[in-house]
């Protein structure tokens with residue numbers, strides 16, 4: 001893993017901007033794209049090369065998990081090189097550390113069922129409380145042997161499973177379905193999975209899963225449906241069994257990791273450009289420009305990248321973020337700086353992520369004087385005078401970056417454990433300093 005060149009002070013003094021921020025900021029590769037590409041390359045026959053892949057805590061954990069399952073993963077100067085090799089473990093027991101990475105916890109148990117031998121899964125204390133049981137129940141229904149309903153748990157790999165049709169309540173996390181789909185080409189009968197339950201969050205990530213599976217040679221059919229309609233058909237995904245092909249693939253920049261830098265332009269009336277912003281992408285972060293425009297920013301996709309300029313004012317936002325929940329913390333930072341109230345909706349599932357993000361944003365930003373109430377499915381934010389305070393990100397990378405955005409306009413904010421940003425943006429403190437120095 002690439003580590004920061006210097007260890008930042010703890011607590012980290014969030015720098016204040018002394019004028020409009022103007023910078024070009026190159027963000028690292030997509031966590032979700034990298035971890036899907038690693039999983040698909042691991043399950044493929046042959047050698048794959050992943051260029052522009054993210055090297056951060058979550059992707060290093062994914063690489064470690066796949067190595068434990070018998071996959072060869074090396075890094076050269078420009079790429080991660082993956083030699084697919086699932087199922088060649090000869091029954092040796094092994095263990096996987098999922099850290100606090102939802103993608104590792106939800107994507108690798110379904111793969112472990114294809115290998116030969118016991119695989120023990122555990123992670124950070126928080127991971128023992130993040131939703132997993134619906135995925136484990138589905139794996140059992142498909143023929144896997146799994147001991148436990150939460151971490152720590154053991155998947156007793158028998159070299160393959162039957163597969164077939166299954167229902168999953170994924171209303172707490174779309175990853176519960178993505179995890180099944182990504183392993184499904186290796187199951188004897190493939191998998192047909194239907195979501196039965198409340199609203200499905202983070203829908204674009206299921207599109208990403210389907211798109212990436214197809215790019216690796218899998219056959220996937222999807223049927224839209226309305227889980228809220230008991231008389232109608234539930235949304236369903238069908239993956240046919242078959243080999244995956246190794247590939248050479250470029251990973252897009254992580255649009256979520258761009259969010260705090262774009263927000264810096266909006267918060268300070270400056271201008272930030274993110275190179276290589278994709279014109280077409282399955283990443284939900286593609287919705288960020290529209291959301292920032294609704295708060296008063298100007299955005300433009302130029303040949304140099306996505307350019308965001310702060311407008312004449314910064315206004316409150318009323319938006320359903322169910323598809324793009326990861327943007328909610330940074331949008332909350334802008335909302336507490338805005339001149340009118342905000343309402344962020346459709347994000348009840350954020351209570352179950354790295355931390356209870358709704359409670360944490362209200363409590364921690366409340367220390368600054370922010371007026372935030374937690375609603376049934378999100379946050380209500382009203383303008384209020386702000387002052388500095390020491391803030392705890394509660395081991396949540398997006399909260400730490402959110403505090404940095406508020407700190408641009410509110411002097412005296414310090415952030416405990418800024419290194420927690422290493423989950424997705426290992427160089428965050430250095431990138432933030434470079435943006436301000438540009």
Ligand SMILES: O=C(O)C1=C[C@@H](OP(=O)(O)O)[C@@H](O)[C@H](O)C1
Pocket residue numbers: 031032033102103172173174175178201202205325326349
């Ligand atoms: O599939 C993925 O790569 C992700 C799906 C989302 O999870 P939820 O469906 O739990 O919101 C998202 O929040 C997470 O950061 C990445």
Ligand SMILES: C=C(OP(=O)(O)O)C(=O)O
Pocket residue numbers: 100101102103326353354398424
């Ligand atoms: C929710 C997130 O991560 P995870 O993959 O751990 O669910 C996130 O990155 O905002």
